[in-house]
Amino acid sequence: MRTEVSTYHMTAGDDGSPIQLLSPDGARHRHERYDRYLADVEGDDGAQLLVSLYEDMVVARRVDAEGTALQRQGQLGLWPPFVGQEAAQVGSARAVAADDFIFPSYREIGVAYVRGVALPDLVRQWRGNAHSGWDPYEFNMAPSQVVIGAHTLHAVGYAMGVQFDGAETAVVTYFGDGATSQGDVNESMVFAASYQAPVVFFCQNNQWAISEPVGLQAHVPIALRAPGFGIPSVRVDGNDVLACLAATREALERARSGNGPSYIEAVTYRMGPHTTADDPTRYRDANELEDWKERDPIARLERYLESRGLLDDEVRARVAAKADKVGAELREATIHMPDPAPEDVFAHVYAGPHAVLERQRDHYERYQSGLAGAHAEGGH
Amino acid sequence: MRTEVSTYHMTAGDDGSPIQLLSPDGARHRHERYDRYLADVEGDDGAQLLVSLYEDMVVARRVDAEGTALQRQGQLGLWPPFVGQEAAQVGSARAVAADDFIFPSYREIGVAYVRGVALPDLVRQWRGNAHSGWDPYEFNMAPSQVVIGAHTLHAVGYAMGVQFDGAETAVVTYFGDGATSQGDVNESMVFAASYQAPVVFFCQNNQWAISEPVGLQAHVPIALRAPGFGIPSVRVDGNDVLACLAATREALERARSGNGPSYIEAVTYRMGPHTTADDPTRYRDANELEDWKERDPIARLERYLESRGLLDDEVRARVAAKADKVGAELREATIHMPDPAPEDVFAHVYAGPHAVLERQRDHYERYQSGLAGAHAEGGH
C-alpha cells in the first residue's frame, strides 16, 4: 500500500547518508551518477583545476580568519565566520557560470570571494560602511541577505524572469538549515515547482542555527523536504568539495536544460561561532567540534591531492603566500576604508525626488552647520 | 542509489490514487489497514451509524443549499457552498471526539453542523451580524478563519498545549488545496513535526482555489508534501465517507497515543462556485462538474446503503423530513436574526479598559444623539 507516486525523490547514500566522493581520509569514491560531472578533474588535465579548488578554499579560510581578527580588533562591527564550510561554498560556487545569478544569505563570503568580488567589498557591510558590498549586476550576485530565507523567493522570481526571457541562465540560492523552517523558503519551493523555474536551492546544513541544533527544525533529513514539493533533491557531504561541485553542476545542467528546480543539502559544520558576537560554548559540546575537525574540508582535499601527487611543498608555499597576500590586502583595505558621508543617510532611499525627505535633509544640513557654528562658539 | 530514509511516507493506492473504501457505484472495498477503524459500521450494529452518516450528509447539503438561497434572496451577504464536500466534512468530523479541538477554515459549515452548532450560528457571520458564530469553547471548535492557512498554526499551538498538559485530546485543522502554498501551512508542519504535536492536518483538495486549479499549487499529489516534513500522510477519496472516517480515526488515534501529527488529503470537488460572489463558468469546464457528479458523495453512500438494505422509503422520508425541518428552521432563524447594536462596534476590542477607545465611543454616542435631535428638527 505504500506507494511512491512521485518521480521526484531524494538522492542519498545508504540510510540517507550524504553522497561522498572524497572520504575524510582523502580516498576518492567512484560514483555512477556524479562522476560524469567531474571529468575535468580527472587525469593529469584535472590537476590544475583541483589545485585551484584547493587554493580557493585555503584563501577563503584566510579571508574568514582575517574577518574574525579584524572584528576582534574593532575594525569590523560583526563577522559571520564560515570556517568549515569552504568545500560547500567553493565547490558549489565554482560550478556556477559568470552569467548565472546567485542569491546568497549572509554567510556566503566564500562564494563572493570565488565570484571575484573585490576584497574590501567582502567586509564593507560588516564594518558598517554600507548595507552591502559589491554591485549585484557586476558579479551577478545579490547582496547578502540578513532576513532568513527572504532571498530564496527573489531567486525564484529571477529564475522565472530568465524563463520568460528564454535565456539559458540558471540561478542559485544559498540558505541554512535553520532557514528551511521559514515560510518563505517553503513558498519558494512552491513557486519554483509550479513554474518549473531554473533555480538551484543550495542548503548548507551546518548543523546549527545559532544555538539551535538542526534537529529542532526537522527530525528527517533536510533534503527530504524538496521531493514533496515536486523538486528532486540530493544530500551531499558538504565537506567534500568534489561532491559539492558535481551536485551543483548536475543541478545547473537540469536548470539550463529546462528541467526545472533542484535542491541540494550540503551536510557540513559551522566550526566557528554563529558570529563574532556568539559564544557557542554555552550550547554545544566541545567534542562535537573535535569530531568535525576530522572531517575538515581542506584537510580532506589535501590528502586527496597528496595521494595524486599534486600537493608538493612548492604548491603549498604558493597557496600559503597567496593567502597571506590576500589577508594582508584585506586588512589594509579595511583599516583604510573611508567613512561614509553624513548626507549618505539620505541617499538612495528613492530613485526619484521626494519632497518630504528632501526637506528633512535640508533641515539636517542646516542643523549640522548650526551645530558646527555652535561648537566653534563652544555652545551646546 | 535512490534511498528512502524516512519512516514517514504517503499512503495511497496504486500510482498515488486515493484510498477508496466505497466506490462510486456503492461497492465496499476491503482494506487491510483501514477496515479496523470501521468495525462499528459493519454488520447489523453498524446500520444505525451508517444511516446517521447519511442523514448528516443530507442535512448538511440542505443547510448549504439554504445558505445559497438565503444569500440569493439578500438575507446573507455571502455564502461559501460546500456542496460536494459532505463526505469529507461529515466523515472526518464524526471521527472527532467532543473534547478534541477543531480549527476550521471558512468552508467547514458541514463540520460545524456535525459539531452541534445552533443553526443561526452557522450563518451569523455570513449575514454580517458578527465575525463569528458559535462559542469556541462550547463546541471545541475555533471560529471560521478567512485568512488562508493562518489557523493551521493555531491548531499546532493548541496541540502543543495539549501535550504540555499531558492530556489525551487531539486537534484537527481543516484547510484547502490552495492553502497548502501558504508559508503558514508549511510552518505549521515544521512545528508539528518538531514537537510531535497531536494534530491532524485535514486538507480538502477540492481541485480549485477560486479560479486556480490545484495543478498551479503543486504538480505532485498534495499528500506528498507532509512526509518531507516528517509527517505521515494518506490520500483518501474525499467523496467516500467511510474512507474519510477511517483515515481521520487512524490519525486521531496516532495523535492520542503520542505518535505525533498526521496529514490527510481528501480528494474531493467543489461542486458549487467558490462563494455566491463567484462565477465558475468563467474558468472551468462544465464537463468537469458532470464528471464529478458521478462521484457524488451522497449518491455513493445511498447506493451502499441500498446494497445493504438499509435505505428504504421510510428512512429516506425521515431523513428528507429532517432536512426540510432544519432548512426551514435555518431560514426562519436567519430572517428574524436581530441586528447588532451600534455600540457593538466598540465592544470586545479589548478585555480591559482603554481610555482612547472609550473616548471615541463617547464622542460617537454624543454625535448620534445629536444627529437624532437634528433629524427630529429636520437639520442635516
Add this chain to the structure above:
Amino acid sequence: MTEQTAPNTSQMTFAKALNAGLRRAMERDSKVVLMGEDIGKLGGVFRITDGLQKDFGAHRVIDTPLAESGIMGTAIGMAYRGYRPVVEIQFDGFVYPAFDQIVAQVAKLHFRTLGRVKVPLTIRIPFGGGIGSPEHHSESPEAYFAHTAGLRVMAVSNPQDAYSMIQQAIACDDPVVFFEPKRRYHDKGDVDESFGLDAPDGLGMGSARVMAEGHDVTLVSYGPLVKTCLDAAVAASDEGVSVEVIDLRSLAPVDYATLEASVRKTGRLVIAHEASQSGGLGGEIAASITERCFYYLEHAPVRVTGFDVPYPYSKLEFHHLPDLDRILDGVDRALGRPNSLSGTEEGE
C-alpha cells in the same frame, strides 16, 4: 477634473479605467508583467485584469500560487531581472503575509544596494469598506506603508485618475503601493484616454488635487471618501459654508505645498479617512500642517475617521465609516459651529 470633455473622452467605470490603464502600460513596456491570485482567466475577483491574459499571454499576466509573500518575493526577483511587476493583492486584509517582503525588501533594496538595484514594483491593493464583506475584506492599511521609508503610496478616487495614475505608478522607478477604493469600482466617470502617462490636467503622481475650491475650511481626503467629501462640500454650501476639497492622491510623500496653500487661505483643516484614527494618516497630516502653518490655524485640525477598532462586521460598518453627516460635523467643529462636541473643550 473640470476640463472640457475631449474627443477621446468616454464614460467608464473605475474598474474599466484601471483595466485600460494596465493595458496601456503593458503595451508601452514589454517588461510590465502582472502577478496575482486569480488574475488570469478570471480577470481577478474584481475583474480589473479582465481580458489581459487572453491578449498578453500567461507570461505577462501570471496566475500565482496562493501565497502573498511568495508573490511579493518572486516579484522582487523579477524586478532584479529587469521586469516591472504589477502585483495584485486580492483584498487589503491579505497584504499582511507579504508585509515582511514589502517593508524589509521592497522598501529597502534600493537603499541597501546604494541605488544599484531598482525595484519598480507596483502593488495594487483594493482597499476600504462599504461593500458588506466578511472580515479582512474591508481594511485600510495605508498608514503602515506610508510610515515605511522607501515606499511611495498612492490612492485613487476617480476613473480618470485610475487610468493615468496606475500608468504613472508602473512607470515610476520606485516601488509604489497603489490603493484602489473597492467600493468605487463600479462608479462611472469621464476618462480621456488620449493621455498616456500624463494626466489631462498635467498633475504628476506626487501631487494632490484641489477638487473643489472654497475659502472657509480645507477638507482633505483620499480614495473612497473623496466623493463623500465632495458631496459634503455641496451640502455645506447650502448652509453657506465654502469648503475646499483636496484629494491627496499621493499618501507618501504627502504634497504639503498644496495643503499648506489651502490652509493658509482657510485657516481650518479637516481630514477624513476610513482607517482607524490612532496612527492613521490624519494625525500625520494634522501634525505636519500644524508645524508648517501654526500661525494660520484658527482651530485645531479635525479628524473624521474610522474608530480604533478592528473593521466591524458588515451590519455595523456604516457606523465605523465616516459618512457625509460625520464629515459635516467635523467641518462644523473646525468652524466652531454647533457640532456634536459643542459644550466640550474640543467642540468649544
Add this chain to the structure above:
Amino acid sequence: MTEQTAPNTSQMTFAKALNAGLRRAMERDSKVVLMGEDIGKLGGVFRITDGLQKDFGAHRVIDTPLAESGIMGTAIGMAYRGYRPVVEIQFDGFVYPAFDQIVAQVAKLHFRTLGRVKVPLTIRIPFGGGIGSPEHHSESPEAYFAHTAGLRVMAVSNPQDAYSMIQQAIACDDPVVFFEPKRRYHDKGDVDESFGLDAPDGLGMGSARVMAEGHDVTLVSYGPLVKTCLDAAVAASDEGVSVEVIDLRSLAPVDYATLEASVRKTGRLVIAHEASQSGGLGGEIAASITERCFYYLEHAPVRVTGFDVPYPYSKLEFHHLPDLDRILDGVDRALGRPNSLSGTEEGE
C-alpha cells in the same frame, strides 16, 4: 522614580531586571510560557531568558523552529488552550514575518469571538538602534502596532519599569507588544523586587510617568530616548530652561491625561523618538494634543525623530538617531529660542 531605596532594592542591569520580572511572572502563574528562537540554553541573544529553561524546563521555556509567523501562530494556539505565552522576537527587524499573525489574528481574535477567546500574549521585541548592528537589527516598528486596534503597546525605559511592566504585560488579558530598548540592556538602575505586579509608585501599565518636573516645555519620549531626554533636561536647566520629561511607557493607548496636564502647564510640546517621522508616534501625539489643548499651545508641537529613511548602516546611525543636541534644538524650537530652523517659518 524618586522613591527611597527600599530594603529590597538592588542595582541591576536592565537585562537582569527583565529576567527577574519574567521569572517572577513564571512563578506566579504556571500557564506563563516563553517561546522564541535561542531562548533556551543560550538564554536568548541578549540573555534576557538566561537560566530560565534550566529552572522551569523545556516546556515552559521553548526554543522554537526558526519561523516567526510559526512562533506567533502557535503562541495563539497556546493561548486558546489557556496558556499565557511570552514570545521573544530576536530583533525588531524580524517581527515582520509574524505581522499577519499579529495584526490579523492576535489583534482581532477577541473582537472576532465577541470576547469569548482571550489572547493574553506578550510579544517582547528588543528595538531601536545605537549598538552598531547590521541591517534589520535596529528598527523601531512601534507605530505599526500602535495603529493596530486590538493591541496594547508598551515601551520601557529603565530597569525598575522593566521589572514591573513585563509582569503587568504578562498579567494583562489583552495582547501586549512590549518594546525593550536594546541599547539600554546594560544600563544599571535600582530595582525594588518587593513589588510584584505593582510598580513602587503605584503606576499602572497604561500610565505615562513624569520623570522630571518642569514648567517651560513638555518633552515626551519612550524607550531608549528617555535617558537622553533626561540628560537634555539637565543640560537645558543649565541654560535656565525648565523641561518636564515624560516617559510615555504605554504607546497604545497613550495616557493623554498625563500629557494634557503637562502641556496645559507648559504650553509647549516636544516629542522625541528614533522611528521615522512620517507616520511615527510623534505625529499622532502632536495631533491629539493639538486637538485637546489647542488654546494652551504657544507653539506647534515639535518632533525630533529619525528621518524617513531605512535604518542606515552603523557608521551613520548617530546621524539618524536623535541625540542630546538634536533634542535640545527641538526644545529651543518649541521655545522660540535660537535654533537650527531660525529664520524659517518653522523656526520663526
